[in-house]
Amino acid sequence: MLHPGTKEPITESDLAPLFPAELIAQEFTKDRDVDIPGAVLDVYKQWRPAPLVRARRLEQALDTPARIYFKYEGVSPAGSHKPNTAVPQAYYNKLAGVAKLTTETGAGQWGSSLSLACSYFGLECEVFMVKISYQQKPYRRGLMQTYGATVHASPSELTQAGRDALAADPDNPGSLGLAISEAVEAAVVGGDDVKYALGSVLNHVLMHQTIIGQEARLQLELAEDYPDIVIGAAGGGSNFGGLALPFLREQLEGGRSVRAIAVEPSSCPSLTEGKYDYDFGDTAGLTPLAKMHTLGHDFRPPAIHAGGLRYHGMAPIISALKEAELLEARAVPQTACFEAGVTFARNEGIVPAPESTHAVRVAIDEALRAKEEGVSRSILFSLSGHGHFDMQAYADYFAGDLTD
């Protein structure tokens, strides 16, 4: 990463205003493994290990010789995979004497997960929520409030970045990049005991999420199986990376090879169509620049329902693996994803979050391809969250109101 001012490679001390030392050390570590602290495991065990499920009814409905497995992260109290990193981030901040965390959120999955984690460890939590979502998604806002967080509509009058945006356009509906600018600024000016937390993209976030793939490997061992294909939806890359990285490591260390497919919305195709270059993580240019696939930090993604996938960039680790041709990227339109989500729900009972339907779509496509080719394959995908907060999206889909 490069410093936003000097454009020189950043050092650990450059990140000190934003993150506690332990998380910065994880961001830069070359250690093969990093232990999960007991206090984090104590929280994880409320819902982990997350279930690994063989989707037998879906297999039958598709009449496919493929074996389809999904790793279901919707059992967390926030309903998605995000607490996997929110909990250790809150823990390490608490350990460092931090009193308050600031963050941004789009649709609210990350904001509600960090609010949850802060309530576990007695930290204050201040969330800048993209204004259009703040207005349209009172449910997620209510969830964050229930966990005790303070939620602001972004752009707000509370930060220079917010005030500048409102001065230029009082009706600015907000964006994830702008909300990041506000949250970063609020942490920097907040003093030593206020830090910032990011829900994806960074190395330490992806590492926390690898518990998804590590558990899945052990669970598949019990089922005496190993995936030929692993699939995950990719917004910032932490869900996909969390599932795929443990399997890619196995492959790179001489184990079985695997096809890893990152799925993104065709309306926000950073990995399939973005430039591989240094870019800011936020709109105002306050964050370090990361080498990543990016649509440009001023890109405004269309208002698709998979809010968690509306981000201009992609995690540097995922981007580098894409460049090294160690993974595939696929972009899919949202109506095809909801169609797959409904098929999944009617067979497996669980209604996928709009983000997760992207993985379901490609898992179904690959299962149908296995059928065409008459080949039995093992397909594993991440069902990163349930859709109970997003039923309006399904209602819109049934009403024919969705466009691609």
Add this chain to the structure above:
Amino acid sequence: MLHPGTKEPITESDLAPLFPAELIAQEFTKDRDVDIPGAVLDVYKQWRPAPLVRARRLEQALDTPARIYFKYEGVSPAGSHKPNTAVPQAYYNKLAGVAKLTTETGAGQWGSSLSLACSYFGLECEVFMVKISYQQKPYRRGLMQTYGATVHASPSELTQAGRDALAADPDNPGSLGLAISEAVEAAVVGGDDVKYALGSVLNHVLMHQTIIGQEARLQLELAEDYPDIVIGAAGGGSNFGGLALPFLREQLEGGRSVRAIAVEPSSCPSLTEGKYDYDFGDTAGLTPLAKMHTLGHDFRPPAIHAGGLRYHGMAPIISALKEAELLEARAVPQTACFEAGVTFARNEGIVPAPESTHAVRVAIDEALRAKEEGVSRSILFSLSGHGHFDMQAYADYFAGDLTD
């Protein structure tokens, strides 16, 4: 139960237009145990056994010597305990050659659970949803549609009961009792392959739900504990009965005694203030009369957020146990329940459904009483569902918009 026309005790054949023979047999059975069919267990195992959790963080927050356990039914795909009976009901209907089930739903927990169960077994599902909820809760409606159900706002023009209600008042917002009338009529006139399904009150429904308490007993055995108090929210009585009946049976068979507390909203106090008498289950008087605690079949409960507790009657089994003084009933106002729900969420992570907050309230009250008395007690309550569909209720609570 008495026949609605003759007022004579009903026979199994009287119920044949509504239910398949196997469920009618269960309604009348005196067998000590009824086996769960393998096909039902195959579905249950997707989320069962449901977790039994020791609420250690809540205990610490309350500084109580009590041991608090909750049985968490929100892990089902529909997010509540209702699939425990929806699945066997759909199964036995399928087995009997039934093609379609009709039912009613208030807030939508039961309707979505039956829709889910029908999608598992390839049955059509037609849901009459209380009109005011149909308009105010598009999320639940979207969930039912996702599972493939047809959802009508009740009162509708599709039944005589609905047409009569609309003729009397075109702006009738609907009620659960009226929706039951419509669903029953639709099943009766629908022919031999259309039956009706009820989500609570009846004996066979409560029996299906006893899997909650049976699992909890085995799980507490592993924890080497036994409850002194079991607590459940009671609307029609199936959630409370599902948890409490296995423990009450133990007591009646000479085992350990238990205090069983049924919690209802103070705005719909059938068990604490209702008359113990024969009454209809629905508004139009189409159902059999049951001996139960009732506020009268024309009672219109206020629009509290715990939609699942807005019913004028109470299960005959629960009512009889109340009369026999084998259980206690307690009525609590909704703001005190939401306050307890927020305390629970901030300590245990899970946001309870508005219905479930009633049990949380009394569990906290009993834990505080144990503290006052300086006595260690084991308290078990049913966390019957998560509140992810009901965050508007929490938002209203925080905005100070709730009344008791």
